[in-house]
Amino acid sequence: MPKSLQQIRQDLKVFEEKTKELALELNILYSNYLKSLSNSAQQQLILACYHICTQIYPEQFLKLSFSQRETLQNNLRQLCQEIQYEIEFHSETSSSVLQATVKEQIVLLSELEEPSSKIDDSEVDPESQVLKIENPEELVNWCKTIEQRINDTLESLSKKANNYLQQAQIISPNLPPQLLEMAFKAEEGEVSAGRTPNIINLLVETNRETKEKEEKSESEITRFSAIQLQLSEIVFANATLSLKRKEIRKGLEKIKKIHQSYRQAQQEYARVEAETAWRSSWHE
Structure with a gap:
C-alpha cells in the first residue's frame, strides 16, 4: 500500500535528523583530520625537498653557497x-560553513579565497550552535568542497615549492x-610502485644543437623530477592520519x-502529491 503524504513527510524528517x-560528527572528524594532515603535509614536503636536493640533484645543490642554501631552506x-x-x-571555517544556510554558504566559501579572511575562534562553536544543514545533499556538497580545497591547497603548495627549487636552480x-x-593532472590520485612519495618524474624530449659543418638538431630524452604533494601518499605515511581518514570515509558512506x-x-x-492533486481536480 502506498504511503500517505504525512508518512513520507515523517520519513523525510527522520532523514533530516x-x-x-x-553533520556534527563529520565536522568534528574533519577538524581533527585537517590538523593532523597539516602536520603530516609539512613533514612530507620537507622530506620530498630533501630527497630532490640530496638524492636526485645533489650536484646542483652543492653549487649553492651557504647563504643560498639557507635562503632556500628558509x-x-x-x-x-x-x-x-x-x-x-x-578546519576553522568548516564549522562556520556547516552552520550556514545554502545562501550563506556561498558567501562564506567565497571568503575562503581571501587569505586575509580569518574567522574569529569565538564565532566558531559547533557544539553550542544548532546546525542548519538538514538536507543530505547540502552535507554531501559541503564534504566535496572540503575535499576539493584540500587537493587544491596541496597542488598550490607543490607549485610554490617547485618555484623555490627552480629559483635556486636545483630543478x-x-x-x-x-x-x-599536465603531469600533475595525469598523476593525480595515482600511486606508482617504486615511486618516491610526493615526487613526480618526467621524461621530456628536448632538442640539442650540434655544431658540425652544418648545424643539426638532435632530440634527446631528459629526466626531470619535481615536488607533487599527493593526499593519498601523505595519508599512507602516517598511521594515525590513515585511521582518521578511514573514519571520514565511513561518515561519507553513511551520508551517501x-x-x-x-x-x-x-x-x-x-x-x-501529484496523484492527490489529480484526484482533487478530476470531475466525472
Whole structure:
C-alpha cells in the first residue's frame, strides 16, 4: 500500500535528523583530520625537498653557497607555515560553513579565497550552535568542497615549492610550467610502485644543437623530477592520519546512503502529491 503524504513527510524528517547528527560528527572528524594532515603535509614536503636536493640533484645543490642554501631552506620552512595556515584554516571555517544556510554558504566559501579572511575562534562553536544543514545533499556538497580545497591547497603548495627549487636552480628553470601542470593532472590520485612519495618524474624530449659543418638538431630524452604533494601518499605515511581518514570515509558512506534514501522519499512524495492533486481536480 502506498504511503500517505504525512508518512513520507515523517520519513523525510527522520532523514533530516540523521543528517544533522552526521553533520556534527563529520565536522568534528574533519577538524581533527585537517590538523593532523597539516602536520603530516609539512613533514612530507620537507622530506620530498630533501630527497630532490640530496638524492636526485645533489650536484646542483652543492653549487649553492651557504647563504643560498639557507635562503632556500628558509623559504621551504615558511611554506610549511603556509601549509599549516591553509589546511587548518579549512578546519576553522568548516564549522562556520556547516552552520550556514545554502545562501550563506556561498558567501562564506567565497571568503575562503581571501587569505586575509580569518574567522574569529569565538564565532566558531559547533557544539553550542544548532546546525542548519538538514538536507543530505547540502552535507554531501559541503564534504566535496572540503575535499576539493584540500587537493587544491596541496597542488598550490607543490607549485610554490617547485618555484623555490627552480629559483635556486636545483630543478631546471627551463621546465615549462604547462608541462608540469599536465603531469600533475595525469598523476593525480595515482600511486606508482617504486615511486618516491610526493615526487613526480618526467621524461621530456628536448632538442640539442650540434655544431658540425652544418648545424643539426638532435632530440634527446631528459629526466626531470619535481615536488607533487599527493593526499593519498601523505595519508599512507602516517598511521594515525590513515585511521582518521578511514573514519571520514565511513561518515561519507553513511551520508551517501542517507542521500539516496532521501532522494527516493522526495520522488515518492512528488508522485503521491501529484496523484492527490489529480484526484482533487478530476470531475466525472
